[in-house]
Amino acid sequence: MSNHRADHRGPKRATYPSAAGQTGGRRRALKHAAKSNFRKVPGGPAVIGAAALAIAAVGAISMGPGVNPASANSDVKFSSGSASALSGTDAFSFFSERDSRAQAISRDSQRQALQDAAKVKLKAAAEDQMQQRNAALSNLRNLAEKRATQIAKDLWVLPTVGYHLTARFGMAGGLWANNHTGLDFAAPTGTPIFAVANGVISETGWAGSYGNRTIETLTDGTEIWYAHQSAINVHSGETVTGGETIGAIGSTGNTTGPHVHIEVRPGGGDPVDPYPAFVYHGVTP
C-alpha cells in the first residue's frame, strides 16, 4: 500500500510547486477543493486523490470486523464517492472493493437484524398462542376430570351375574299383594349379589315376604332393596362401593325360585321401575 501511494504522489507532486508558487500551496488547494468544483483547481486530482486516500485509509481502518455499522457506512459513502469522481487507481479500486465489501457486510448485518427482529416477533406470537392453547387444554382437562368423577359417582353396576330377568316392575300376579314393586334377577342360589353403586348399608335382616333383605342408601339418598338373599355379607352402617359383594342369591321369603328382587326407592320413598334407573346410570339389565 505504501508503494502505491509513493508511486502516485511521485510524478504529480513535481508539478505542484510551480502551480501554487509557495509552500502553503497544498493546503490552499485542498481548501479550494472543499469549496466547490474539483476539476477547476489546478493539480486538483492529485491533491484530492491524496485526501481521498487518507479518508479511504481511515475508512479501511475503522471498518474492521465488529465496527459500528453506522459510522462505517458514512465513511464508505464519502470515500467511494470520491473514488468514482476521481477515476480510480489500483489503490482506489482496492478501497472500493473494501468499501463494497463493507457495504455488503453492513447490508448483511441489517438484513440479519431484521430477520432477528422478525424471529423474536414470531417466537413471541408462538408463545402467546401456546399459552392460550395450554389454557384451553387445561380447561378441557378439568371439565373431563369433573365429568369422569361425576360418571364414576353415578355409574351403577348390575347386581349379579349369569341371571335372567323373571319379573318386571308393575307386573300383576298372585305372588304379590299389589303389582310387582321391583325387578327380579334369577340366578342359582349362592350367586354373589353386588352393591349397584357407592353407598351405606342402612338395614339388614329378615323382612317377611322379602325374606333376608339388605337396604343400601346411595350417596344421592336413593334406597336400593336387595331381597330373598341366602346370605347377607354386610352389616348396618357399613360403607360399600359399587360392585362390592354384599350377599348371595337365595329364595327366602315369598318366592318361586332363587333370585334377587331389586327395588329402587328415590329418597327412601315409593319404588320406581328399576329398569330405566339402571339404564339412566349406564347399564342395561
Ligand SMILES: [Zn+2]
Ligand atoms: Zn321380585
